[in-house]
Amino acid sequence: MSDDPTVQAWRRLLAQHAAATCALDRELGDLHGLSVSEFEVLERLVEAPEKLRIQELASEIHLSQSATTRVVARLEKDGLLCRTMCDMDRRGVYACISDDGRARYAEARPTQRRVLGEQLDGAPAAV
Amino acid sequence: MSDDPTVQAWRRLLAQHAAATCALDRELGDLHGLSVSEFEVLERLVEAPEKLRIQELASEIHLSQSATTRVVARLEKDGLLCRTMCDMDRRGVYACISDDGRARYAEARPTQRRVLGEQLDGAPAAV
DNA sequence: ACCAAGCTTATGCATCTGCATATACTTCTC
DNA sequence: GAGAAGTATATGCAGATGCATAAGCTTGGT
Numbered sequence: 001m002s003d004d005p006t007v008q009a010w011r012r013l014l015a016q017h018a019a020a021t022c023a024l025d026r027e028l029g030d031l032h033g034l035s036v037s038e039f040e041v042l043e044r045l046v047e048a049p050e051k052l053r054i055q056e057l058a059s060e061i062h063l064s065q066s067a068t069t070r071v072v073a074r075l076e077k078d079g080l081l082c083r084t085m086c087d088m089d090r091r092g093v094y095a096c097i098s099d100d101g102r103a104r105y106a107e108a109r110p111t112q113r114r115v116l117g118e119q120l121d122g123a124p125a126a127v
Numbered sequence: 128m129s130d131d132p133t134v135q136a137w138r139r140l141l142a143q144h145a146a147a148t149c150a151l152d153r154e155l156g157d158l159h160g161l162s163v164s165e166f167e168v169l170e171r172l173v174e175a176p177e178k179l180r181i182q183e184l185a186s187e188i189h190l191s192q193s194a195t196t197r198v199v200a201r202l203e204k205d206g207l208l209c210r211t212m213c214d215m216d217r218r219g220v221y222a223c224i225s226d227d228g229r230a231r232y233a234e235a236r237p238t239q240r241r242v243l244g245e246q247l248d249g250a251p252a253a254v
Numbered sequence: 255a256c257c258a259a260g261c262t263t264a265t266g267c268a269t270c271t272g273c274a275t276a277t278a279c280t281t282c283t284c
Numbered sequence: 285g286a287g288a289a290g291t292a293t294a295t296g297c298a299g300a301t302g303c304a305t306a307a308g309c310t311t312g313g314t
Contacts, residue, residue, distance in 0.1 A: 004240070006240070006243050006244055006247055006248060007240070007243065009243075009247050010147065010243050010247060013140065013143055013144055013147065013247070014144075014167075014188075014189055015189060016140055017140055017141075017144045018189030019189075020137065020140065022302095025302095035269095035270085037270085037271095040141075053292085053293095054292075054293060054294095055291095055292070055293085061141075062141055062142060062145035062146075063271080063272095064271070064272050064273080065272095065292080065293070065294095066271080066272065066273080066274095066293085066294075066295080067270070067271050067272070068293095069293060069294060069295085070270080070271085070294090070295095071270090073294090086292095089279075089280070089291090089292080090278080090279060090280085090292095091278065091279045091280070091291065091292040091293065092279090092291095092292060092293080093292080093293065093294095113131070113133070113134070116133050116134065116136075116137050117133055120133055120136050120137060120140070121133060152272095162299095162300085164300085164301095180262085180263095181262075181263060181264095182261095182262070182263085190301080190302095191301070191302050191303080192262080192263070192264095192302095193263085193264075193265080193301080193302065193303080193304095194300070194301050194302070195263095196263060196264060196265085197264090197265095197300080197301085198300090200264090213262095216261090216262080216309075216310070217262095217308080217309055217310085218261065218262040218263065218308065218309045218310070219261095219262060219263080219309095220262080220263060220264095
């Protein structure tokens with residue numbers, strides 16, 4: 001039923017996610033040439049003390065391992081991060097933000113914060 | 128920063144959405160042959176007093192108009208709903224649930240409710 | 255009544271995603 | 285230390301989605 005509290009929470013979740021993701025995709029894309037996933041990757045790399053492995057990134061941004069590989073490949077092609085082999089475990093790959101990546105992130109962050117504020121603040125709380 | 132409450136809310140939103148959507152997609156797909164979007168469409172049609180137009184569905188399920196057209200086309204091909212022209216406005220198309228659609232929804236609903244309970248109940252509240 | 259403008263759905267196209275699998279490396283067992 | 289099993293990333297492929305646009309219908313101004 002629609003009055004099941006769990007279902008209500010689920011619909012709020014879907015509505016908030018759709019609104020925020022849609023607005024972010026438009027604004028980050030138009031203003032900074034970044035998708036939501038790409039922004040999230042840059043943010044994690046900026047916050048990380050060092051560099052992150054593909055797998056750590058994948059679980060941070062809630063993307064499959066293969067999708068994460070591809071986001072990282074796109075960002076590397078754009079020069080926003082670099083991939084390096086992991087010496088300890090040569091199967092592993094590190095992603096490390098570049099100066100251009102840092103700059104792009106610094107430029108995009110206020111936009112993301114503004115859009116999040118518009119979309120999430122004042123929205124009804126979930127669960 | 129990670130301690131910005133709005134950013135925290137955003138990350139909770141992403142995490143909950145990813146977990147719930149992923150679990151639902153797997154269980155609804157494996158057990159009932161439905162995607163999350165397809166289930167949501169059926170649910171709206173079951174709840175609707177009559178039938179719904181494509182556009183109304185689109186805004187209900189937070190999908191673009193074109194994606195909604197395609198979900199409805201898939202469900203019609205599977206015999207779970209039928210499309211009929213709208214007499215008042217012959218541009219419009221109504222989607223109306225079929226008996227098979229009602230049955231599939233009735234079968235899938237407990238699964239969806241169970242998964243939502245597992246994924247959302249007890250999760251930290253947002254915003 | 256006609257024509258322009260607007261609205262509703264359908265479709266071409268590019269992109270992103272996940273699953274399954276391939277490849278390369280590591281670890282465990284013997 | 286060789287082989288089996290397990291792990292990390294990359295890639296082929298199919299499917300879902302959004303944007304731009306097409307096609308058909310309606311409405312309003314004249």
